[in-house]
Amino acid sequence: MELPRRAVFLLGALLALAAVVWSQETCLCKNNKRTTDCSLVNGVCLCKSIGLNITVDCRTLTSKCVLMKAEVIGLKTGRRKKPDTAYVDNDGIYDPECDAEGNFKPKQCNGTETCWCVNSAGARRTEKGDRNITCQEVVRTSWIIIEAKHLERNTATGEGSIEGTIGNAFSERYQLDQKYISVMYEKPFITVNLKQNASEKTINDVDIADVAYYFEKDVKGDTIFSDKSGVKFAEPLQFENTVIYYVDDKPPEFSMKHLTAGVIAVIVVVVLAIVVGILVLIFTRRKRGKYEKAEVKEMNEMHRELNS
Structure with missing residues (x-):
């Protein structure tokens, strides 16, 4: 038994x-x-x-901070007027610090003594400093503007159809509610506005920063989706010259951030012109002073000759 x-x-x-x-x-x-x-x-x-x-x-979609962290680990082994506070993330990918929920921590560093503050999309919003820089909070990015240009297409499609197609594709492919998406098309330029305030976002909503990152990787041919048969853009559009702008709940804390190279060049030219003008004025006054002294000397000599 x-x-x-x-x-x-x-x-x-x-x-x-x-x-x-x-x-x-x-x-x-x-x-x-x-x-x-x-x-x-x-x-x-x-x-x-x-x-x-x-x-x-x-x-659902994975948070951008977690995705960037994974990418770094792998590597180691505008048509319309935008808000004045809109800015582009020119720093590219870095090794981020994420919290327990996969969100960006307010302060990020590059592994040395250089640190900076970021928004909820992980984009730098302050000047770089040392490790003593203080970042009180992660400022939310509530508006993301995606500007792109599409290549020539063989099929003729109306503007309304393209706007609707792109809006639906963003909703289906990236699981974003349509209420957060608006698309404007002015051939061949496309502007996608993603707006999502913290008060509007529910626990089941994907974040617009994550959506923009997934889209950016799709455009670059480095899709994060592993399922090749996933939702595609129904309209065969090929994007180029894609630029992503971030608009935070609070203005960024950059100095000279929005000055382009052309504007800076103009400022330099103006400053040089002022300096040259001052130097010319000084030399002119010196020559004039010498001339006046010589003229007075000649007049005194003439008076002495007349009186002799």
Whole structure:
């Protein structure tokens, strides 16, 4: 009787192990290829993000901070008037510090003594300083402006159709609610406005910063989606000259940030002209003083000759 009991116990253990293995079946994270250790738990594909011990829910988009962290780890191994506070992230990718929820920490550093403050999209919004720089909060990016130009197409499509197609594609491909999207088209220029205030965003909404990052990677041919058969832009548009502007709830703290090279050159020319003018005035006065002294000397000599 002892042997059958052991056999039943062993069989039960094997069944329990099989149940665990079955419940944690491996899966593919369709919305983020920069993941590892993926398993299917209660029908949901959960993975670990590369470079961070953060669980990624593959049903939705992954936060930009987590995506940038994974990319760095891998590497180591305007048509319309925009707000005056809109700025472009010219620093490119860096190794970010993310909090436990995968969001950017307010202060970022480059591994040395250089640090700066960022917005919720991870874009630098202050001048760079040392490690003593103070970043009180992560200022939210509530408006992202995407400007792009599309290449020539063989099919003729109306402006309204293109605007609707792009808006729908952003909603379907990046899971963003249509209320946060508006598209303007002036052939061949496309402007996509993503507006999302903190008070409007619900716990189930994806963040517009994450959407813009996914789109940027799609345009560059480095898609984050692992599912090649995912939602595509129905209209065969090829984007080029894509620029992304960030508008935060608070203005950025740059100095001379918006001065272009041309404007700076004009300022330099004006300053040089003023300096040259001052120098000319000084030399002219010196020559005039010498002339006046010589003239007085000649007049005195003439008076002495007349009186002699």
